[in-house]
Amino acid sequence: xxxLTMVQALNQAMDQVLAxxxxxxxxxxxxxxxxxxxxVTDGLIKKYPNxxxxxxxxxxxxxxxxxxxxxxxxxxxxEIQFMGFYLPAFNQIVAHLARYRNRTRGTVNLPVVIRIPCxxxxxxxxxxxxxxxxxxxxxxxxxxxxxxxxxDAKGLLIASVNHGDPVxxxxxxxxxxxxxxxxxxxMYEVPIGKANxxxxxxxxxxITWGSYIKDVMExxxxxxxxxxxxxLRTISxxxxxxxxxxxxxxxxxxxIQEAPKxxxxxxxxSSRIHEKCYLSLKAPVxxxxxxxxxxxxxxxxxxxxxxxxxxxxxxxxxxEF
Amino acid sequence: xxxxxxxxxxxxxxQVLDAEGNLxxxxxxxxxxxxxxxxxxxxxxxRMTDKKALAMQRQGRLITYIPQxxxxxxxxxxxxxxxxxxxxxxAFREMAGWLLRGAKLxxxxxxxxxxxxxxxxxxKLRMTPLCVPIGSQIPHGVGISWAQKLKGxxxxxxxxxxxxxxxxxxxxxAMNFGGVFKTPTxxxxxxxxxxxxxxxxxxxxxxxxxxxxxxxxxxxxxVDGNDIFAVYLAxxxxxxxxxxxxxxxxxxxxxxxxxPHTTADDPxxxxxxxxxxxxLCKDPVSRVRKxxxxxxxxxxxxxxxxxxxxxxxxxEAVAEAEKTSYIPExxxxxxxxxxxQELQEQFEYFKSTLGGQHG
Numbered sequence: 001x002x003x004l005t006m007v008q009a010l011n012q013a014m015d016q017v018l019a020x021x022x023x024x025x026x027x028x029x030x031x032x033x034x035x036x037x038x039x040v041t042d043g044l045i046k047k048y049p050n051x052x053x054x055x056x057x058x059x060x061x062x063x064x065x066x067x068x069x070x071x072x073x074x075x076x077x078x079e080i081q082f083m084g085f086y087l088p089a090f091n092q093i094v095a096h097l098a099r100y101r102n103r104t105r106g107t108v109n110l111p112v113v114i115r116i117p118c119x120x121x122x123x124x125x126x127x128x129x130x131x132x133x134x135x136x137x138x139x140x141x142x143x144x145x146x147x148x149x150x151x152d153a154k155g156l157l158i159a160s161v162n163h164g165d166p167v168x169x170x171x172x173x174x175x176x177x178x179x180x181x182x183x184x185x186x187m188y189e190v191p192i193g194k195a196n197x198x199x200x201x202x203x204x205x206x207i208t209w210g211s212y213i214k215d216v217m218e219x220x221x222x223x224x225x226x227x228x229x230x231x232l233r234t235i236s237x238x239x240x241x242x243x244x245x246x247x248x249x250x251x252x253x254x255x256i257q258e259a260p261k262x263x264x265x266x267x268x269x270s271s272r273i274h275e276k277c278y279l280s281l282k283a284p285v286x287x288x289x290x291x292x293x294x295x296x297x298x299x300x301x302x303x304x305x306x307x308x309x310x311x312x313x314x315x316x317x318x319x320e321f
Numbered sequence: 322x323x324x325x326x327x328x329x330x331x332x333x334x335x336q337v338l339d340a341e342g343n344l345x346x347x348x349x350x351x352x353x354x355x356x357x358x359x360x361x362x363x364x365x366x367x368r369m370t371d372k373k374a375l376a377m378q379r380q381g382r383l384i385t386y387i388p389q390x391x392x393x394x395x396x397x398x399x400x401x402x403x404x405x406x407x408x409x410x411x412a413f414r415e416m417a418g419w420l421l422r423g424a425k426l427x428x429x430x431x432x433x434x435x436x437x438x439x440x441x442x443x444x445k446l447r448m449t450p451l452c453v454p455i456g457s458q459i460p461h462g463v464g465i466s467w468a469q470k471l472k473g474x475x476x477x478x479x480x481x482x483x484x485x486x487x488x489x490x491x492x493x494x495a496m497n498f499g500g501v502f503k504t505p506t507x508x509x510x511x512x513x514x515x516x517x518x519x520x521x522x523x524x525x526x527x528x529x530x531x532x533x534x535x536x537x538x539x540x541x542x543x544v545d546g547n548d549i550f551a552v553y554l555a556x557x558x559x560x561x562x563x564x565x566x567x568x569x570x571x572x573x574x575x576x577x578x579x580x581p582h583t584t585a586d587d588p589x590x591x592x593x594x595x596x597x598x599x600x601l602c603k604d605p606v607s608r609v610r611k612x613x614x615x616x617x618x619x620x621x622x623x624x625x626x627x628x629x630x631x632x633x634x635x636x637e638a639v640a641e642a643e644k645t646s647y648i649p650e651x652x653x654x655x656x657x658x659x660x661x662q663e664l665q666e667q668f669e670y671f672k673s674t675l676g677g678q679h680g
Contacts (some may be wrong), residue, residue, distance in 0.1 A: 011525050056524050
């Protein structure tokens with residue numbers, strides 16, 4: 001089995017999707033000739049010149065046109081160049097993409113995948129390191145996915161294309177080329193809505209996703225506790241079953257997220273765990289999150305992102321509550 | 322008005338100084354020799370900053386650099402046509418103009434090293450900070466100029482954006498506002514032919530970008546953006562119109578991005594060296610030098626002296642930027658006039674993680 005990066009795994013997934021289903025198409029800024037600014041769509045326009053389109057610089061039209069393409073039977077995979085740049089399309093996402101199925105009482109579903117590179121850790125310019133998954137997760141009708149490994153990326157992207165409803169597919173930039181792992185050549189799905197228990201443990205549950213998985217795994221390895229580590233993989237809908245069962249089992253939960261703290265995915269997780277597992281908890285849910293501030297420019301980025309000492313401190317505080 | 326004679330719908334372009342440095346007849350008074358010398362100096366400083374910054378980026382001393390080469394004439398001559406009372410709303414490829422306005426090269430380097438302090442001094446110069454999300458600054462230019470009108474000021478606003486930005490909704494909404502409220506705005510489009518990998522021909526089916534102004538009810542003019550005389554003249558006239566209460570003008574400066582979009586980009590993926598070489602023949606900086614040499618206003622000795630002077634300015638700015646430390650606490654301090662309680666608690670925790678104490 002070939003060892004691939006996330007970029008390669010996503011490229012392979014889209015290659016196979018475009019080959020298999022002529023209704024599938026890719027559109028976005030610089031996704032064709034340039035192969036995407038991260039080269040995720042590299043080479044695809046050559047193989048599928050009628051299915052890959054470089055668009056004008058118009059995020060709103062990229063999403064809005066994707067809605068129209070889907071209404072008329074095609075399956076667009078749109079790319080927004082960075083998470084800071086989907087906001088011009090927010091009106092289309094909130095007002096239409098998320099609502100069509102409900103608005104038409106099930107007559108029109110929109111099989112649209114919006115791929116968005118997200119999160120920090122690569123010392124990029126302003127607006128290139130956003131972590132706004134909670135904004136998307138709050139919108140009824142949207143499915144929000146974030147893989148953390150090449151294997152999951154390929155399987156989740158294929159599942160997203162086949163999902164039938166709009167999927168916001170968030171790709172952590174930091175992971176794009178930092179991990180290589182074995183990825184099957186054939187098409188396969190990683191189920192949407194299922195979290196992944198990376199390792200089992202009994203002292204505490206640690207929940208994280210996307211760009212933080214690798215750093216958290218390393219911190220977990222060095223920690224003197226038996227830790228159950230969960231990768232959410234799907235941000236919305238959350239996998240209640242896996243999350244709550246683990247919280248009940250360990251009685252202690254630490255949530256680690258890159259986004260700011262207030263009204264975030266960690267807020268929702270904490271709320272659900274307290275609501276459903278109150279009597280099983282040995283300590284209140286602990287959150288190690290971004291601060292409620294704008295992501296600093298690169299010279300200050302390390303001050304914002306979590307690191308191993310901070311993770312270990314949070315674990316210790318949780319154990320000693 | 323000269324610009325009225327150039328119909329963007331017919332693709333007519335105002336050019337005064339040709340690529341060989343020859344001035345068209347009748348345009349002698351547009352810029353005096355001293356003006357040309359001043360513009361040449363700042364354009365050279367901007368060009369040499371590019372070289373230095375690209376080298377620094379390769380050495381890991383800058384995060385990502387946004388090359389400016391090729392667009393110095395459009396940036397410098399447009400700002401030169403304004404007064405210090407006028408507002409400048411940049412995108413991110415108008416360095417020669419920022420420097421003319423008085424922006425410190427040190428601040429530019431600070432910003433490019435990923436330090437917010439680099440944007441601190443710009444508003445004092447009646448200039449907004451660099452704007453990364455494409456086209457999102459255009460409505461700000463309309464708002465600033467609208468305020469100028471409402472307050473009865475005689476000043477105007479110039480807002481810069483690229484060819485790619487004309488595909489964003491905010492461009493069209495801002496142009497429409499400007500037309501409706503007759504704001505004293507110059508919509509200055511740096512058409513550098515490329516939006517990362519997308520050529521101008523695939524950005525819009527319009528023959529020119531300047532013609533888009535027609536639909537919003539005010540003039541648009543296409544100028545040779547590598548010609549300081551044409552850019553200066555068009556901007557001066559647009560500013561006059563704005564000051565007289567006649568509303569906005571759109572200027573399309575036809576120019577070329579000689580380098581990559583940023584240092585993270587590789588133009589070999591999407592454009593030919595032949596095209597790049599063709600445009601190098603129209604280079605805006607050497608064009609001014611040719612003009613000056615034809616008039617015996619410039620020689621190798623003066624060039625060497627100017628380059629030495631620019632080197633010194635650049636080295637000092639780099640040294641100052643590199644010795645400016647990042648203030649960790651600053652990431653918390655400027656979100657609200659008064660820090661909310663929750664943020665205050667996060668700040669206390671943050672301080673406990675500094676100084677190597679982490680855990």
